[in-house]
Amino acid sequence: MKKFVNDPKNxxxxxxxxxxxxxxxxxxxxxxxNLIMRADAPDPNKVSIVQGSGSGHEPAHVMTVGKGMLDAACPGDVFAAPPTDYVYETVKLVSSPKGVLLLVNNYTGDRMAFEMAQELAEAEDITVKTLFINDDVAVQDSTYTVGRRGVAGNFFVMKAVGAAAERGADLDEVARIGEKVNSVTRTMGMALTACTPPAKGSPLFDLPADEIEMGVGIHGEPGRKREKLMPANQIVDELLTAVVDDLPFQSGDRVALMVNGLGGTPISELYLIYGYAHKQLDSKGITIARSYVGEYCTSLDMAGASITLVRLDDEIESLLREPAEIAIRVF
Amino acid sequence: MKKFVNDPKNxxxxxxxxxxxxxxxxxxxxxxxNLIMRADAPDPNKVSIVQGSGSGHEPAHVMTVGKGMLDAACPGDVFAAPPTDYVYETVKLVSSPKGVLLLVNNYTGDRMAFEMAQELAEAEDITVKTLFINDDVAVQDSTYTVGRRGVAGNFFVMKAVGAAAERGADLDEVARIGEKVNSVTRTMGMALTACTPPAKGSPLFDLPADEIEMGVGIHGEPGRKREKLMPANQIVDELLTAVVDDLPFQSGDRVALMVNGLGGTPISELYLIYGYAHKQLDSKGITIARSYVGEYCTSLDMAGASITLVRLDDEIESLLREPAEIAIRVF
Incomplete structure (x- = not known):
């Protein structure tokens, strides 16, 4: 294992x-x-937003804590759900009179931890709502899920509810917006290589040198199929078709397009993917109003990428355009 | 080769x-x-800033074009200097009455291309100054250089001269600031793995599974020595010692600390490196006033990292704090 690690436990x-x-x-x-929170949270005048998940998906979610996005993130160990009591303590720390919205990518372990934490918090009269995110079109059920998985599209939900909360919306309204964004967000990813969890020390699955995993999960879960390695544009065609046909996205739609790197793919390749995806959508009469290229939800050091589309309306686009101050700095 | 590529030529x-x-x-x-420029360049009221280099180091430099940083970047092919006439055409396109500052990382091919382009531009009465950046402490001369190499520290030079130009400083003043920042900036990097150029299709050099290259160049040039793989903190100690002892940085200094990923290393590992480096500097009485963690100057998909320190004074710190609007977006 070639990684920057001391003791994998730490x-x-x-x-x-x-x-x-x-x-x-x-x-x-x-x-x-094991949590990261805004230094100035909670703000009694806004709904607090919390997301948690296994670690290994950075910048999701600990690096998206900040004004205009999350108030706190409570990560578990690598690819493991956070303990219920840690989620519960996180909710208490950022508890606001306006309530707390929990965002959970749809994995069974995360669902259990957050649902139990919600019950514990409600027993202490904290008002909590929980929203499950399930943007991944690759498979219906998966290794760790009943129903679809939540992947990089969760960024758009975080961004929209974070902006709505800053504007002072109440908990029902913030939750309505989150549900709406999730309902118009679709993602599919693929792996060129497996990832290596620090505690395992070796690749999580075998992927031959001439094969790719189409529809891979962000914990290396199997996708739709193994295929032979192919040119970038063919990969993009396959991802885009799956995403576009699912909602479906149609001529006349305005969208946000995200090309997300899975951790080991350099940004040069992500922009190459973006360019072709942009032109293909353009040729279908779909207008790209917002562009996102980079790492948003990774799978440790996996080489690979996902494509996310969000169908925009004026409300969603306005929320995505609001400023956010998060830890990832680029001057 | 597992990359997102169509025809490597393109x-x-x-x-x-x-x-x-x-x-x-x-x-x-x-x-x-083959150039990227600000859509609103040139601005006749400011010095124009141009940097070029081989490609494969993204976001350097094409993704750092924007208000407050570069007016244009003219990249060559992967790891190859841009042609002189492309540099020359770039200078003409962004030529301003206040002059043009060329930033060049110190590699022989890049120096030649930019020096000749400067001569051609001056023959057309364009006022040009050229600044060479050489922040890499690893080796005195290298595969492609006489003198030290320019690596991730070039970001601080770009940022400072970009901010000074936006404030309206004249060419001599902008160049003075660039020279000053370069003179107090030191970097060293190391590789866990080699990188794979698209046109070569295989790793650029051999690095056994249990070895690292300490002091590696951003084109895979040899560094100081091969060493056995070691825990992250030991790697950081070795990089930090080389960087700190070189200027030297001393107790009482205020610094910017950058942990730069080389392309294949996930941001989780970069923050792990950052934490230990921060504490080590703190224990030496060195105050970290600005922190940068992410990818700034990469080597394709190489797994590895570099550490950069900049000794700050009020002028440099003020310029680093100015806003910049570049292509890398994180909401």
Whole structure:
């Protein structure tokens, strides 16, 4: 295993400590509960937004805590759901009179942890709603899910509900917006290589040198099929067709287009993918109003990419255009 | 080779087209000369800033074109200097009455292309200054250089001169600032794996599974030595010692600390590196006033990282804090 690791047991804690040290005025790391929160949370005048999941998907979700997005993120260990009591403590720490919205990518372990945490919080009179995100069109059920998986499209839900909360919307309204964004967001990804979890020390699955996994999950779960390695444009065609046909997206739609890297793919390749996807959508009469190219939801060091489309209306587009101040800085 | 590529000959052009399509209001792609420029350049009231280099180092430099940083970038093919006439045409396109500052990482091929382009431009009465960046402490001379190499520290030079130009500083003043930032910036990197250029289709050099290249160049040039794979903190200690001892950085200094990924390393590992580096510097009495964690200057899909320190004074810190609007978007 060639990674920057000390003791794999401390991988997540050391990452979180680094994240907080790099953002001392905006973020707070609470080691007892393995969480990252806004230094100024909770704000009693806004709904608090919390997301958690296994680690290994950074920047999701610990690096998207900040004004205009999450108030806190409570990650589990690599590819493992956070413990219920950590989620519960996170909710208590950011509890606001306006309520707390929990965002959960649809995996069975995460659902259980968050649903139980919600019950515990409600028993203490904290108002909580939970929203499940399931944008991945690849498969109906999967290794760790009943129903579709939640993947990179969760960024659009986080962004929209974060912006709505900053504007002062109440909990029902923030949850309505989150549901709406999730309902018009579709993603599919594929792997060129497997990923290597620090504690395992070897690739999570075998993928021959001339094969790719189309529809892969962000924990290396099987996708739709193995295929022979092919030129980038053919890969994009296959991903785009799956995503476009699912909603379906149609001529006349305005969309946000995201090309998300899975961790080991350089941004040069992501822009190459973006260019072809943009032109293909354009040729279908679909207008790209917002573009996102980079790493948003990764799978450790996996080489690969996903494509996400969001069908925009004025409300969603306006929320996506709001500023956000998160940990990922690019000058 | 597992990459998102169609025809390797078109790799750079397809990436640049994607970059421009994703940023239609701010960037312009000029395919004849393989360049990316600000859509609103040149601004006659400011010095224009241009950087070029081989491709394969993205986001450097084509993704750092924008208000507050570069007016244009003219990349060559992967790891190859841009042709002189492309540099010359770039200078003409962004020529301003206040002059043009060329930034060049110190590699022999790039120096030749830019020096000749400067001569051609001056023959047409365009005022040009050229600044060479050489922040890499690893080796004195290298495969493609006489003198030290220019690597990720070039970002701080770009940022400072870009901000000074926006403030209206004249060419001599902008060049003075660039020289000053370069003189207090030091970097060293290391590779866990080799990188694979699209046209070669196989790793550029051999690095056994249990070895790392300490002091590697961003084109895979040899560094100081091969070492056995070691825990992350030991790697950081070695990089930091080399960087700190070189200027040297001393107790009482205020610095910017950058942990730069080389393309294949996920951001989780970069924050783990950052945390330990931050604490080590703190223990030496060095104050970290600005933190940068992410990919700034890569080597295709190489797994690895570099550490950069910049000794700050009020002038440099103020310029680094200015806003910049570049193509890399994170909501």
């Amino acid at each position: 991988f997540v804690a050391e990452m979180l400590e680094g994240l907080a040290l790099a953002n001392p005025t905006t973020l707070r790391y609470v080691p007892e509960y | 790799f750079v052009a397809e990436m640049l087209e994607g970059l421009a399509l994703a940023n239609p209001t701010t960037l312009r792609y000029v395919p004849e000369y």
